[in-house]
Amino acid sequence: MPAISNVAFAALSSGALIATVVDIRVRRIPNALTATMTGIGIGLAASHVSGISLGAAIAGFVLGLVLMLPGHVLGATGAGDVKFMAAVGAIVGPALVVTAFLFTAVAGGVLAVAVALRRKRLGATLAGTGRLIAAPAEAKKEIRAATVSSRFAYGPAIAIGSVLAALMG
DSSP: OOOOOHHHHHHHHHHHHHHHHHHHHHSOOOHHHHHHHHHHHHHHHHTTOSSSOHHHHHHHHHHHHHHHHHHHHHTSSOHHHHHHHHHHHHHHHHHHHHHHHHHHHHHHHHHHHHHHHHTTOHHHHHHHHHHHHHOGGGHHHHHHTOOGGGOOOOHHHHHHHHHHHHHHO
16 A cells, blocks of 8 residues: 655644634535645645545546545535545555545444534434335435434544554555
8 A cells, every 4th residue: 555745744733733622613515725725735646745646636526526435425424524534545545545435434433423422422323224224215314304402423433533544555
């Protein structure tokens, strides 16, 4: 698995921090941020600074997009989350974006439990998860019907998963 350069790691970490703060505050990850991260990732690769090739940066972008798209189609993640993971892919490349996605899923689960505990909704959250597993055909309806009280910012999970993947890569 290729390691990224310190410059690429700094770009990833900075973008992840900004995405986390903004997503927690306004429940959105701005297009300007994801576009900037993508541009930086492709620029660093094109100038041979990131530790990955230009082709790998483009492949990482596409793979990050593809990995997050099903969650968006189901209504479980926002479009900003999809673009954020794609931008991460442009910085880290295809191998690390898969690891980042897997770590993000774990971080998202941990954060979901923490948020449910804080909101005193752990039982309801676990019951809803059980219904989603038992009846996958109903998953889209269940997710889309979720109230604001059962949703949370997913940007921090992507940030945690991505930075951990880069540190371990």
